[in-house]
Amino acid sequence: MRRIPPDARVILMSGYSEHAVAAQFAGQQPLGFLQKPFRLAELQEMLRPALDATPSCSRPE
DSSP, rough: TTTTTTHHHHHOOOOOOHHHHHHHHHTTOEEEEEEESHHHHHHHHHHHHHHHHHHOOOOOO
């Protein structure tokens, strides 16, 4: 996460608590956090706004 562009949309997921994980990424602004284990519906709920907010990419020909 530290090496990707700062405007990249990131959702963190971990078996650890959100508080424990957030401390490792101080200063970063992930879109959300999923604690494992999670249900598919929870992942979909977290991904949909992130995907809808992502501008469409145009590929060079």
